[in-house]
Amino acid sequence: MSYTYKYPHYSVTVDCVVFALDMVEDELRILLIRRGEEPYKGMWALPGGFVQPDESLHCAAERELGEETGVRNIFLEQLYTYGEPDRDPRERVLSVAYYALVDINAYELHASSDADDAAWFSLSDLPELAFDHSEMIKCANGRLQGKIEYQPIGFELLPGKFTLRQLQKLYEIILNKTLDKRNFRKKILKMEILDELDEIEKDVTHRAARLYSFNKTRYEEKVKSGLYFEI
Amino acid sequence: MSYTYKYPHYSVTVDCVVFALDMVEDELRILLIRRGEEPYKGMWALPGGFVQPDESLHCAAERELGEETGVRNIFLEQLYTYGEPDRDPRERVLSVAYYALVDINAYELHASSDADDAAWFSLSDLPELAFDHSEMIKCANGRLQGKIEYQPIGFELLPGKFTLRQLQKLYEIILNKTLDKRNFRKKILKMEILDELDEIEKDVTHRAARLYSFNKTRYEEKVKSGLYFEI
DNA sequence: TCAAAAGTGTTGAGCGTACACCCATGC
DNA sequence: GCATGGGTGTACGCTCAACACTTTTGA
Numbered sequence: 001m002s003y004t005y006k007y008p009h010y011s012v013t014v015d016c017v018v019f020a021l022d023m024v025e026d027e028l029r030i031l032l033i034r035r036g037e038e039p040y041k042g043m044w045a046l047p048g049g050f051v052q053p054d055e056s057l058h059c060a061a062e063r064e065l066g067e068e069t070g071v072r073n074i075f076l077e078q079l080y081t082y083g084e085p086d087r088d089p090r091e092r093v094l095s096v097a098y099y100a101l102v103d104i105n106a107y108e109l110h111a112s113s114d115a116d117d118a119a120w121f122s123l124s125d126l127p128e129l130a131f132d133h134s135e136m137i138k139c140a141n142g143r144l145q146g147k148i149e150y151q152p153i154g155f156e157l158l159p160g161k162f163t164l165r166q167l168q169k170l171y172e173i174i175l176n177k178t179l180d181k182r183n184f185r186k187k188i189l190k191m192e193i194l195d196e197l198d199e200i201e202k203d204v205t206h207r208a209a210r211l212y213s214f215n216k217t218r219y220e221e222k223v224k225s226g227l228y229f230e231i
Numbered sequence: 232m233s234y235t236y237k238y239p240h241y242s243v244t245v246d247c248v249v250f251a252l253d254m255v256e257d258e259l260r261i262l263l264i265r266r267g268e269e270p271y272k273g274m275w276a277l278p279g280g281f282v283q284p285d286e287s288l289h290c291a292a293e294r295e296l297g298e299e300t301g302v303r304n305i306f307l308e309q310l311y312t313y314g315e316p317d318r319d320p321r322e323r324v325l326s327v328a329y330y331a332l333v334d335i336n337a338y339e340l341h342a343s344s345d346a347d348d349a350a351w352f353s354l355s356d357l358p359e360l361a362f363d364h365s366e367m368i369k370c371a372n373g374r375l376q377g378k379i380e381y382q383p384i385g386f387e388l389l390p391g392k393f394t395l396r397q398l399q400k401l402y403e404i405i406l407n408k409t410l411d412k413r414n415f416r417k418k419i420l421k422m423e424i425l426d427e428l429d430e431i432e433k434d435v436t437h438r439a440a441r442l443y444s445f446n447k448t449r450y451e452e453k454v455k456s457g458l459y460f461e462i
Numbered sequence: 463t464c465a466a467a468a469g470t471g472t473t474g475a476g477c478g479t480a481c482a483c484c485c486a487t488g489c
Numbered sequence: 490g491c492a493t494g495g496g497t498g499t500a501c502g503c504t505c506a507a508c509a510c511t512t513t514t515g516a
Contacts, residue, residue: 008284009240012314012325053239053323057314081312081327083243083288092284094243094325096312165468182470183506206466207513396495413497414479437493438486 010083011093014061015048015133017079017140018071020104020120021157023166026173027122029104030137032129033068034117039089040130046137047118048095061098069118070110075101075156080139087132095131099140101156148174149231152193155214163201163209164188171231184231191227193219241314242324245292246279246364248310248371249302251335251351252388254397257404258353260335261368263360264299265348270320271361277368278349279326292329300349301341306332306387310371318363326362330371332387379405380462383424386445394432394440395419402462415462422458424450 018031032044047068051060058076066072079097087093109118121127123141126134148154154170155162168184188194195215200208223229249262263275278299282291289307297303310328318324340349352358354372357365379385385401386393399415419425426446431439454460 007242007281009242010282011238011240012243050238051241051314054316056316057312057325078311080309081288083282083327085285085287094288096314163468180506180508181468182508185469187505204467205515207468207515209468394495411479411481412495413481416496418478435494436488438488438495440495 011088011091012051012057013048013093013095014051014057014064015046015095015097015131015136016061016065016076017046017097017099017137018065018069018074018102019099019140019144019157020102021170021173022104022120022122023169025122026169027124028141028173029120030123030126031069031071031102031109032119032121032127034119035130036116042116043130044121044127045130046097046133051096057096058098061096065100069107071100071102071107075153079136079143082132082136084132095136097136097140099143101144101153103157103159105159145174150229152214152219152229161197161199161211161213163211165209167212187231191222191229193222193227193229242319242322243282243288244279244324244326245282245288245295246277246326246328246362246367247292247296247307248277248328248330248368249296249300249305249333250330250371250375250388251333252401252404253335253351253353254400256353257400258355259372259404260351261354261357262300262302262333262340263350263352263358265350266361267347273347274361275352275358276361277328277364282327288327289329292327296331300338302331302333302338306384310367310374313363313367315363326367328367328371330374332375332384334388334390336390376405381460383445383450383460392428392430392442392444394442396440398443418462422453422460424453424458424460 020029020031022029031047033047035041035043035045047065049064049068051057055063057078061076062072076098079099081094081096083094085092087095104120126137148171154167154174157170158166164185167188168179168181172178193215194212197211197213199211201211202208251260251262253260262278264278266272266274266276278296280295280299282288286294288309292307293303307329310330312325312327314325316323318326335351357368379402385398388401389397395416398419399410399412403409424446425443428442428444430442432442433439
């Protein structure tokens with residue numbers, strides 16, 4: 001197959017910065033794949049690939065992520081578009097970067113498509129990456145830190161049922177600072193956007209904490225009547 | 232000239248949502264051009280055009296804006312990339328949207344290039360626009376409203392020397408709510424990021440107000456030592 | 463009974479908010 | 490001298506920050 005055009009055209013890829021939370025090591029993790037093809041063959045990179053003619057950018061990001069890693073149905077938002085003329089050694093390729101938030105336990109990684117391997121890496125201990133993918137991760141992390149304080153996106157990183165301690169730890173990890181337990185609880189509970197469940201956590205070696213779930217409908221109602229989410 | 236590729240490639244344009252402030256009518260204005268070519272010939276649209284092979288996206292936005300309207304050297308930031316397969320009737324065209332902030336008095340508009348005309352329109356009274364440009368403006372306005380509260384970008388819409396009243400009005404127009412004069416002054420002056428000049432405004436029919444200027448260096452120092460800009 | 467984390471209340475300080483009057487200037 | 494906006498101070502309430510102890514559970 002070949003395409004001919006009158007004016008300059010460029011390849012377009014999508015790349016995904018997928019965040020997850022490691023509650024054991026208290027750190028953010030990023031999903032990387034090992035490249036199965038040139039250029040940068042064998043190197044770690046963000047999952048992504050070429051945008052097909054009939055799919056939107058968002059769909060392309062969802063598709064590539066699913067194909068290369070098995071991760072599906074997640075929070076996915078456009079981040080930034082990288083278009084330096086020489087960012088790809090082959091020819092000019094634009095990349096529309098997305099970032100995603102997932103519950104790390106909800107997926108079993110399946111490397112496939114043109115990725116040899118897929119794995120979670122600590123944000124603070126990343127390997128050398130292909131293309132300008134390091135820059136994308138830096139940008140995505142900045143966006144996450146900024147947005148998590150005024151939008152309830154943190155819940156995307158937790159299972160549907162979670163403890164307040166887990167939620168607090170999430171903020172502590174992402175914002176990289178400690179929070180006062182009592183003040184944190186007061187603040188988040190006063191918003192009345194969490195449902196207190198009749199369940200407690202299991203398999204813990206100490207007193208089990210109550211489980212909560214995020215009530216998105218209630219949140220949206222509250223926003224309409226003036227709630228300003230903020231941590 | 233013609234280009235041939237092995238895989239699907241797309242045209243890429245940049246489009247700019249240029250904001251300015253009309254302090255007389257108390258409203259935001261947007262810079263539009265009248266299209267001189269098909270498709271949508273004769274219709275109003277955002278200034279923009281195709282990205283050339285050797286220029287970055289940012290440079291392309293700056294160039295197109297300069298060519299089509301005469302506006303140069305301004306605050307310009309990437310907004311969002313639009314890539315629905317059918318957003319352009321000719322063929323698939325991606326558009327990387329930028330938004331810009333300018334002092335409306337600093338430029339004389341020069342229509343040229345492939346624009347028949349360039350003019351400022353009130354945000355609340357826009358004509359029908361080509362492509363998905365209405366959506367871009369809506370997105371840019373949301374970004375502006377969000378960002379102006381926690382980043383000192385509002386100054387880009389004012390001349391270098393301005394009165395506190397002008398600055399307050401700027402926030403009132405963009406956020407679409409009234410602010411208390413005394414509280415606004417206290418808040419902004421306490422940040423110590425404005426230089427109080429030994430000058431007052433001219434040609435006013437009442438007591439002239441003192442002029443101030445934004446001290447960017449001081450602002451950056453203060454940010455390092457913990458200032459969190461917020462209106 | 464010990465260890466580990468859950469869960470809870472109070473106080474003080476600083477900040478945001480609301481509000482009214484005098485001042486300087488041009489006409 | 491009057492109209493117009495410039496410029497200022499204070500008091501109150503609320504929110505945020507700081508802080509320590511009791512409770513529950515499993516091992």
